Amino acid sequence: MYVCLCNGFTDRDVKNAIETGVDSVPNVYESLGAAPQCAKCSSHIRGMLQEERGKKTPTALSK
Ligand code: FES
Numbered sequence: 001m002y003v004c005l006c007n008g009f010t011d012r013d014v015k016n017a018i019e020t021g022v023d024s025v026p027n028v029y030e031s032l033g034a035a036p037q038c039a040k041c042s043s044h045i046r047g048m049l050q051e052e053r054g055k056k057t058p059t060a061l062s063k
Pocket residue numbers: 003004005006007035036037038039040041042
């Protein structure tokens with residue numbers, strides 16, 4: 001699914017960037033060789049970053 005129509009990158013592109021250690025919205029654009037234009041996609045990218053961070057949080061600590 002397209003995340004950014006202005007730059008033509010997908011959720012898979014963003015996930016791949018996050019997996020390589022990209023940890024902020026501006027760095028996602030940069031790693032994909034893109035730049036924010038309308039920035040409508042930035043909140044979705046931010047949500048994806050937060051979701052991926054949540055997956056890395058150890059659940060064993062919640063006992
Ligand atoms: S949709 Fe991503 S910058 Fe416009």
